[in-house]
Amino acid sequence: MTEYRSDEMMTVAAARELRDGQACFVGIGLPSRAANLARRLHAPNLVLIYESGTVDTRPAELPLSIGDGVLVDSALTVVSVPEIFNYWLQPGRIDVGFLSGAQLDRFANINTTVIGDYAEPDVRLPGSGGAPEIAASCREVVIVMRHRLRAFVERVDFVTSLGHGTGPGDRAALGLRGAGPVRVITDLGVLEPDPDTAELVLTRVHPGVPVEQVRAETAWDLAVAADLGETAAPSARELETLRALRTVGEGP
Amino acid sequence: MAKIASSKIMALAEAVAELVHDGDTVACEGFTHLIPFAAAHEIIRQGRRDLTLVRMTPDLVYDQLIGAGCASALVFSWGGNPGVGSLHRMRDALANGWPAPLRIEEHSHAGMANRYVAGASGLPFAVLRGYAGTDLPAHTATISTVTCPFTGERLAAVAALNPDVTIVHAQRADRAGNVQLWGITGVQKEAVLAARRALVTVEEVVDELEAVPGAVVLPHWVLTAVAEAPRGAAPSYAHGYYDRDNAAYREWDAIGRDRARFTTWLEELRR
16 A cells, blocks of 8 residues: 555545535635645545635645736636625635644634634734634535644634534524534544534544543543444545645746 | 826835825735735835734734834734734834834734725624634724624724825836736725825836726826836735745845844945
């Protein structure tokens, strides 16, 4: 079997989450890499939408930023930023929001704003961007991020983008129409919210990853599904396609 | 046809001197594309102070203005070096007040875009489905809620943005000062129409604007000044003219990270 890195397993597992024909609002970084991989594999008709207003874009190389020229050249259409948020995202037309974050908690709330106190943070992060409304309005949300103890916290320092709030019913009470996070894909496994408690539960581990390692990298007492599964290892084709992805401006 | 020299078209230095004053609220827009770097650098050269800088994605351009000491406040929704990392001058100003303390007013992209829409529409606020359940409203006075008079639904409300001056970069203008831009057009139209004064820098001034599909056209009579600034968006890009200089974005990380290296960069810019 071909050797692969845990990051590659994460990206492949995230790509498999996307189904052909879906409309996907893509965050930059890990989500963008996974979404572009899915389009080259099992989902050639995946509609990629970036917050810069590029709709149904098919970039030959991965963009470095969400507004790179490669996204424009291959887009079906380019709309303004108010339009992408108001007409396309807000009414619930988008199937999947694909996001990442610096911190994630047991209810899948995402922090990309500050580590520590807002007024005097330990680390100032970039902030919201499009994520709060992507998390609110897409039919469902898939989160991709590396599984580290400092990132998988009991309670996020700042709720930038709402997951399931403080538990079941929070999203509905706030009038949010989208289902919120349905899966969290990490470099160790897959977490899904428990249907009753909305708390993230480990439902799958990637090949060779012990459950104890996942629990050790999670700050809350991570529950493990009774029917815990194992992710299929990346196929040769998946790895080959992933490794052929280039970011604009990178060497071969 | 007789060519009429419009009073709208002027040199960049003259336009900045006339339109941008100390203490102004200034929005330099351009979503990754068409970022008005040349105009911002002119603001640095002219030593403007105490500006409230408004921009969805502060990017390198505001990192430079903040590091140069031009700003006292920042209104924004995503403050990073896209695909690279942090804005270190912005972080240094926030954490250490270097070279000057910086207040922030923070939104989401949807919130900022709608604030410009309200400003351009002559409305005091905009309504959106946004911010629900997030921590931003507790820290940002320009986010509130409003109850729909027809359905009773509670929705987010954001205060209109009406900058003293908006600065954008475009591909071209004609000699009357009508401006045309295309590709990713971001919030430029809204930011210009929301502003009290508007300055547009362009790659070139041409005799006639050839129609381009999907282009935004800004008529000369809604603009205060138009200045020719070839490569005025570099290291961002101008669709159809030049590509984004991704290497420069990556290199900025090391320059912005270090006060001494940044100061050297600043001295070279001012020379």
